[in-house]
Amino acid sequence: MNLAAILPPLVTIVGTTAFMARMMIGSRGEQVETVTDWVAEAPMELKTSILVFCDPEQERMMWRELGFGSVEAGFPTVLDVQYTSYGVDVEVQMRGGHRVADWTDQGALDALAQYVGAPEVTALSVYPGFIRLQVRVVDTLATPSLLPVVVSDDVDLEAVPAGVFEDGRTWTVPVQGRHILAGGRMGSGKSSLLWSLVNGMGPAIRSGRVELRVIDPKGGMELGFLEPLCTRFACTTAEEMVELLEETVTDLQEATQRYRGKVRKPVPTPENPLVVTIIDEAATLSAFSDPKVQARFERAHGLLLSQGRAPLYSVIETVIDPSKENVPQRQLLPYRIGMGLDEASQVAMIHGQGARNRGSYCDRIPYTTPGVCYVQEDGTAGFQRARAFMVSNEDIDRIVAEYAPPQPDFAPQGDYSDFDPDDLGEGISGDDQERAA
The missing domain is CATH 3.40.50.300 (P-loop containing nucleotide triphosphate hydrolases)
Structure with a gap:
């Protein structure tokens, strides 16, 4: 989802609207699924994350426990939860007064990971005022990919x-x-x-x-x-x-x-x-x-x-x-x-x-x-x-x-059909005589 394209409506997403937006997961295929369906088929390491980030009440409890918000100061808002190959991506609108460094701090990320029971949570700033949390339960790069044996003859040198x-x-x-x-x-x-x-x-x-x-x-x-x-x-x-x-x-x-x-x-x-x-x-x-x-x-x-x-x-x-x-x-x-x-x-x-x-x-x-x-x-x-x-x-x-690139052909000049390496005398080595012949 392109955040820049949906910025105006984001500020109005609250309460039930936000909850329903997260309940109806349509990006995973043609079939629209509920959070219950999603949790049922998610790996065990991911179930808690889905339950927390897709339920506004659970979400606010987490923000309060981790020091990211309060009833008086307000809370961050989860806007979207998407399945990825490594876990889930969570788009969050930061509350007023937060800095990106508050979210990328290693202590804060570790606390988030412990709360949702995930091996790792990372964060990056994708747009001013918003943060993307990446809940990682699978390392898709743990096994290296084999080197391609066939490469196109017209390989794009810019890619x-x-x-x-x-x-x-x-x-x-x-x-x-x-x-x-x-x-x-x-x-x-x-x-x-x-x-x-x-x-x-x-x-x-x-x-x-x-x-x-x-x-x-x-x-x-x-x-x-x-x-x-x-x-x-x-x-x-x-x-x-x-x-x-x-x-x-x-x-x-x-x-x-x-x-x-x-x-x-x-x-x-x-x-x-x-x-x-x-x-x-x-x-x-x-x-x-x-x-x-x-x-x-x-x-x-x-x-x-x-x-x-x-x-x-x-x-x-x-x-x-x-x-x-x-x-x-x-x-x-x-x-x-x-x-x-x-x-x-x-x-x-x-x-x-x-x-x-x-x-x-x-x-x-x-x-x-x-x-x-x-x-x-x-x-x-x-x-x-x-x-x-x-x-x-x-x-x-x-x-x-x-x-290996082709080596340039050796093209001697003149007619050497009558050449005899013995005519050069003792100054030429055996190897050189063989090459000359």
Whole structure:
């Protein structure tokens, strides 16, 4: 239901009208059901929530017991209760004087969860004056989804499949036109995310519409298997990795000259591909390298992020700690994926101030669900929970074998039919003689 469209009538919904609105549950299918029907078929963990939130008397008792309202001060009003894949969503109109922080406070949410007997209750602000409580009794992302084996040849690079949302929809990531930052502790699933994105871009990599460049400061241990799909791969020294970034900036600036005055929004083709640079654990270069290398990295990194969007240059970057020291130019990475984090303060680092009020709880993602994350969909309020696809060793082997771009053919010049490698004397090795033959 669109709150903006129903704001005027909301203020008049009181007493019996509100009760009947919650009694007649019509959004779950063609058959209109009563609360009694709903409770009868709801899982045991959800029955109390439905009974409380669908009965105004029970609701007011709860608000009074939890300190959210009183007869003198007034009460919040439940406007709608909807079944979801994880439990129920409850739309609440806050009473006068309440702040969003009163509802997103962890102590208040825990008290709500205990009252209705649910494992977890989360809250987010969907419109000024209103709050959405999410009663969670099922974790739909507890089991990861398998990586798709078949990817469309005409994959949309502005919507690359990366995983699933908790409501079952495919989670897509805008690689073209948006720089991406993924922050998460060790073991949070960043590698699965990167491989999921590579798999989603696979046909475009194979056809040449996407050119992949990778910087792996972990010596290739993390993304070394990705090298056959890359046109550039750097993993040994900080100097080598920064040089790759500087080379990419040079290519970017040459591309801007090619496009200047000819096209406003280039379309990736094998002749003019989308150049995707993956930087795994960027803090190795931005914070933990030699000061001179850091300065070179920051300059090249800033140029690539600030100028790359229009001429088809995109960056996908991962970091363990998304602090300003480790990602000094994070404001230039607009699409942010918050994976499992250790501290509540890090949620604001990855998703901005007030992220908890908008539904991002990255620090509450358990270690047992790597790949789970919070992202903000364009055009939607708050954050959505998603999980990157599960990527196995077999998946990696398949991706590399299936999507490696064709290597340029070697075409020697001139006639070498009478060439004899022995004529070169002792200066040529046996291997070189074999190649020459």
